[in-house]
Amino acid sequence: MKKALLLLFFSVFLTKTQAQNYFPVNESVQNKTKNYTVFTNATIYVSPTQKIEKGTLLIQDGKVVAVGNTVSIPKNSITIDLEGKTIYPSFIDIYTSFGIEKPKRNLNPDGDRSPLYDTKRVGYYWNESIRPELNGYETFKYDTAKAEELLKAGFGVVGTHISDGVAQGTGVLVALNNTENSKQIIADKITNHFAFSKSALTNQAYPSSLMGMMALLRQMYLDLDWYKKGNSETKDLSLEALAANEKLVQIFATEDKLNSLRAAKIAKEFGLNYVLKGSGNEFERIEEIKNTKAQFIIPISFPEAYDVSNPYLSNQIELADMLFWNQAPSNLKVLSDNGIVFALTTDKLKKTEDFKVNLLKAIKYGFDKTKALESLTTIPAAILGKSNEIGSLKTGSYANFVITSGEIFDEKTILYENWVQGTKYVVNDITAKDIRGNYDLTIGNDTYKWKIEGTETAPKSDITTVAAVKVNSKFNFSKNWISMVLKPGDTIKSNFTRLTGFVEKPEILSGKAVLSDGSELIWNAKRTSLFTAVKDTAKVEKPNPILPTTYPNVAFGDSKKLTAQTLLFKNATVWTNEKEGILTETDVLIKNGKIAAVGKNLSDPSAVVIDAKGKHITSGIIDEHSHIAISRGVNESGHNSTAEVTIQDVVNSEDINIYRDLAGGVTISQLLHGSANPIGGRSAIVKWKWGAAPDEMLYKNQPKFIKFALGENVKQANWGIQNPTRFPQTRMGVEQVFTDYFQRAKEYDESWKTFNSGSKKGKAPRVDLELQTLAEILNKERFITCHSYIESEILMLMNVAEKFNFRVNTFTHILEGYKVADKMKEHGVGASTFSDWWAYKFEVNDAIPFNGPIMHNAGVVVAYNSDDAEMSRRLNQEAAKAVKYGNISEEEAWKFVTLNPAKLLHIDDKTGSLKVGKDADVVLWSDNPLSIYAKAEKTIIEGVVYFDIEKDAEKQLSIAKERSLLIGQMLQEKNKGASTQKPAKKEKKEYHCDTLEQ
Template sequence: MKRAFERPVLAQLSRRVAFAMGGHRSKLMLMALLMAGSAAYAQETYPVNGIASPREGCVAFTHATLVKDAQTTLNNATLVIRNGKVVDAGPNAAIPKDAVVVDCKGKYIYPSFVDLYSSYGLPDGKRSPFSWNAPPQFLSNTKGAYGWNQAIRSEVNAGALFNVDEKKAANIREAGFGTVLTQQEDGIARGTAALVTLADTKENLAIIREKAAAAYSFDKGSSTQNYPNSLMGSIALLRQTFLDAQWYKSQPAKEGVNLSLQAWNENLQLPQLFLTADKWDVLRADKVGDEFGVQFIIKGGGNEYQRIPEMAATKATFVLPVNFPGAIDVEDPTDARFVSLAEMKNWEMAPGQPAAFEKANIPFCLTAAGLKDIKQFLGNVRKAIEYGLTEQKALEALTKTPATALKAYDKVGSLEPGKLANFLITSGPLFREQTVVLQNWVQGNRYVIKEDGWNDIRGSYTLSITPGTTLNIDIKGTPSAPTLSVIQPDTLSGRIDVTDKLVTLSLPLSKKGRNNLRLSGLIGAGNWTGTGVDTAGNPVKWTAVFVKAIADKPAVVKEAAAITTGELYYPFNGYGWEKLPQQQDILIKNATVWTNEKEGRLENTDVLIKGGKIAQIGKNLAGGNARVIDGTGKHLSAGIIDEHSHIALSRGVNEASQAVTAEVRIADVLNPDDVNIYRQLSGGVTASHLLHGSANPIGGQSQLIKLRWGQNAEALKVTGWDPFIKFALGENVKQSNWGERNNVRFPQSRMGVEQVYVDAFTRARDYEKQGPGKRRDLELDALVEILHQQRFITCHSYVQSEINMLMHVADSFHFRVNTFTHILEGYKVADKMKAHGAGAGTFADWWAYKMEVQDAIPYNAAIMHNVGVVTAINSDDAEMARRLNQEAAKSVRYAGVSEDDALKMVTLNPAKLLHVDNRMGSIRVGKDADVVLWSDHPLSIYAKADKTIVDGIVEFDREYDLQLRKRIAAERSRLTQKLLGEKKKGTPTQKAAFTREEMYHCEDLQGGHQHDIVNK
């Protein structure tokens, strides 16, 4: 049985005959026949319905300014194409005898653009609406021999799903693109992306490379599966899948057939493309890639310019969007208050991102992805050029760089023999504002973008009107926008409209004349002819004979005014630094020093800081060249350490989808831009222990950070500390407060919680005993670390029975619970905790906010402390952390704890609980210079942190903070005026909208496809 017949060749040609290149119609028909005939001829396995016409199409474009690539521009050159490919290009290119010759005098020819990020021709991922009424889904519902997680779709083959879409292709071609890398935007592992052209041809001819790249993201897309439900879960899934694929490759018999892992391994041979949302996602993706020896091509989110050194360090090629943020309407001050300074500055500075990458020598491509209207693309590229991007680099970013990144520079990206005939014909230099893209040729097929302006009709003409009138007219303007003048003693302005070869003229005969000659006709090679009506409405015939060309005045290229923007801030926030502060030697003199050591409080004492450490403590110290800070009348304490915090995190604090998620890592999702870092520095906090939430019995791995304001995520992390993990007990883990649908995931009772622990550690013990060739399991790796006292537990807890239960489980498996946090019934079991070796992190006086805290008392911390349990006061709240000194003071008020011991509850004791008391928590020679200079007694409600110092760097200075507030006001005022100016010019604006901060507590859940708060 034969396949379905191709459409008749001549029927295909009928659409391509109308040609606006000058010359005879027969010549154009011949050219169309040649071009379409070559396309039909190329499909040798397809039968022809009609008479076979295996002709070759050859076209020579002469007298053009030929831009072969970003480095090579040739004047008066010829481009020869045959069968959809470039045959020759250059000033001396030979014109074959069978070639159709197209005169491109005055035109420019460029390689068509290549877009490295597109979903053209592919079905959208069908994102299912999230519903709290639907039961949880624990395994993939994809039918077939695929992997367990629905978001891992490495088996998807874009080439097999691809369909030519003529309408969408036409829109993308208008922006100058001839080739795109297309992927299905769905899932964390998205399978392969196909490199395709934008030709209106059959799919098998449009596909350049079926599998051109493998695609990834942190977004699980259409997956209805619960896991992952957080960013850290997405990263953990990626990491585990890399390991599983390696194991599957070496031990296939143990898994059977797993098409997802099989495809994953095959795809690793391809270029690897990763979609990210912002600058921090870039670093997260790059870190995962580095772990497994993969160099990603990274599609950025648009704010990467804010961290150029970090971007350069990735060694990645970037795909940069030009969907620059639109101007915001700030005319109404009530609305304007919702707009942050960071949003304003990003609007101003984002167009400079490509220039910043060029200046830093970071390879990058440009993409139209994210634009609401792709017609804005070239305009936005020109805007990037106004902001400092060079035209040469812009063209390279649209041609050679993307082609090279995909290892497809032998196919596309320049105009060299053997490459696809993908090129643009423009009216002038591509990136000049007045330049028009006339045609976009893809695989040797011509697509008209703008017909008007192909022929330069400008010049002087003699217009003869029958009967008896002769006029001299001049046509000036530009080829795409001509203007008409009637030459008389008084030159009169008329009107001319040109569409293809059709022309209409409106000619005044006198200044006072109310009626004009109205003519229409056809533009010929030299003469124009047509009909019309005179001023009285009588029919006339007319001809126009070309007399001479009008010499263009040399174009006056105005020097573009340099665009100035505000300064970058680190972090990109109103309170950020223009330049990161440096560590310095500091001498603090005449302060009351709360040492937290056996020396106690020292009056009128000096502290010398050198190299980020406490160097000397004493009176009348000499600091040499150290910066001197007068501490007279002030108090100096160790920096506050928050043992339980959830600040500075991105996209979820709970991976709530499973009972055990020990594989997820808070370290993967740090957000250094969180203003709560600065706010807490203002309250004397110098370090925070960032914990996973309390949604499951065994949560994720935690991260201790120092509040190094302005640094990147890696620089926030405290290195060389014992790793910790979050466990939880109580109502949250058994989902009693999650709603009616959550009655499926085990555990559903407090008895079940115990069995989760027993099962998890039994599995971990068995896993450890397995021999060579075992599958590495990141979840069990973390539990094995606990068994060997290499990772330590912080456990969310309230009720004494559960606290006893977990200590019993720990004793059974021979490990120790390091810290019970919250623990509002700790006073009931303090003796047992001391015997077990557990410490406590608790609230000073929170109670009665849910059922399991009804027995909380304000003496809890004091009772545990008096029994000998190392006790800390913590926050679990971004706001409370700013006044932990006052929370500590409550134990003095409620229970008579000494002032020194109370202060230790937020300094030395949390350091002990976190195993860093050899470095932090007290003022002792050799310890880290993490100190706070208070205006008053540190436990007083009147005390303010005047200066907060971390590692010898003044991270917060109250006097400087006042200067920053003035800077913020001035910068807001400047940007407000600039935005108002944009609106006045008629620039489209967007409504000001409130942006919600990401602030988390233990119970916060990020469910499905939205951020939901449970029992906050």
């Protein structure tokens, strides 16, 4: 009886003792009685910029009632003393898939993977990657386990959505409140989501490329505008949903810096305001990112260092990937320093616990702590328009906050609790005492030395005898209870000794020891000194020096954007491509990006003078048919006509082939759609301004072109799929495609002309980007470049064109052009061909190396093109083959890769020859440019030297030094025990006419 009373007294005493510092709140009682909960004596961050010392936070029913230094505490309050503790608003992640299962790849009911071209959905949009009618809340299931991961990381609210398709539907805002029957959904529709990704729920072939996705988005917004104006005869549930969700926050997942620019381009065209979910490489194009004026959501999933211990494998790693590893931690600082507003997300992290590790790393690299807190609280709240409810602790907001041991972005800070809507989630025991230190431990008559170190929440124990002999032991500390087992060994001859004890004061520990024979003793330990972490100066981690960003941020990039110069070349052999012909001992002056003068004894005091004696100067090489520097697909193969897509949307300004082209004297290329369909996409004429953004490379006010195709590719003869289902599959079918589409385009054009004239009232025709583009051909506003081989097909397309009263501009490849050169001349079409490629497939069996010269002699404008990343670097040598095979003069042969392609592209008034007033697109050659020994020493575009052979040598040395430095940094990372990734060679896809995306 006495023993029972003693235990009852002890339990009551213990509860009172605990309550003096912290009272465990009974949530069910609190909710029923509507009691207040008061947190006193805390450092409180009401917002990242409003801090209260010794403050009081009063909450009730999941909301903040009051916060400040003079808060009146109601009588029915549970008071929690947080002396020495800090309160912050809980974090917000507005881009997750929390509680929503990612859709899985869909198949037709019979398991067939053959592509579909028409939707089987009734009443919805024609393309199944457009699914704005989907709502995240309808499939949402609260994930308690994942919620605990996020709560431990400090998050209280997340936005989640279905991550699938181009238009993905609405997202839901969720409070991470693990209490049953709680109001976890704050807003069922808060965001509207988009991405450059095809839906996994469809087998539709279209879109199969990035440019197809961009065209689809444009058509979707045009259709939406048309639909909202009441022009549709039928109801479209997808467009209804788009219209209904226009006022929601529009989030676009770009996943790359260049894609962010592409999404911003769509936004500008349609007056939209996307919040762009980026990728972490925004620093590489920060000026352009800033100019988007968009808000961002940024992941901080930094790449691991590569394991470079094997020098042979490390050679496979591209410098760009090594640089990104080094520079990625600086991304948040760069964004912040440039005034870009952004929130942070856990997206792309392998483990949620990596979030704090990476964020602290970003802070170590200069990211401001206040900005960091804003990006996790007030900024995401403001983006969502929920600043009055979440993101701060001002009166009326949700009681979402964390309690920490100190400053939240300190490595040693402990996160004790995360309260969401007034509900407590315990991360670490806030009542736990810090028992770390050195003790004299006494068990009966035996004395030991006891060291407790580690962290406050996970202490580690080490026991030795007075003679410093280690004692085997197993230690556990939880909820202020010590339990330890001393194991048998040299120091303890008996069996196990078990120690238990409750900690009231860390200075003196005591409890009961139970020996193996069941006898009991009292143990006690007196602290002789406090724990002090030993600073190992050898392990003080200093951030790796960040290497400077280059333009572009890959190998051979420049430290700054290049600018035009005034240049004077003296005493060169000048190939003018004009009536003056080839001039010897002649000067060329370049000024303000133009050819200022060509002649002898020129001078300009402001010019950089270059001795060109013994060297040759030409206009830059123009490649009429190229497929380099294109992102995510050269073919939009999903339909037999894709006139709505454009290569201009997907120029990849960081392709190393650009620099290689410059090294081969190429200044301008036409980037063409592939030949997967009879009517392909629109082209992009580009100037290879290495280091510039994609849109800066686009030729200004460029003529409009589109790619058509004939032959094996368009009828899918060599696609390799078991059951090709797309029309056409024969050559006569190809002709029918052209006839049908031009007839449709003619009718479409007439309907708009009638509507715009006002002669016929009624509903507006639907804007169709595909037919609009084809109508431009009929109206002689757009030119056709057609992939071609066989004479019969060449004649066929010319006949179709004449039937609709327009002319084909260029036949490219045209390897049987020599058979119909007279007909081509009569039609007025030019030829862009290969010098001597043949026999690589059946339809080129009749190709001959005299093809180009024969067409030239017949009066056809002839150019040689590359259609190949390798060949484009040596088009000067391809031109020389016209001399060899056709006995063409050197001067005329050189025009095959300069002036003639300029004529075919309708830009010969600006470039293609060295004439005063034309663009200064110039190449300095070490020898006759038709010689296999000639090297391009300087390649100049509009007065800017984009390639210099001497600087190239310096860059190669710089690259070697950078690689050596980065390898050293990565070796240090591995030596420190950091995780590393295996080196892997990246296989870059080289696009050709028939390349299809998987």
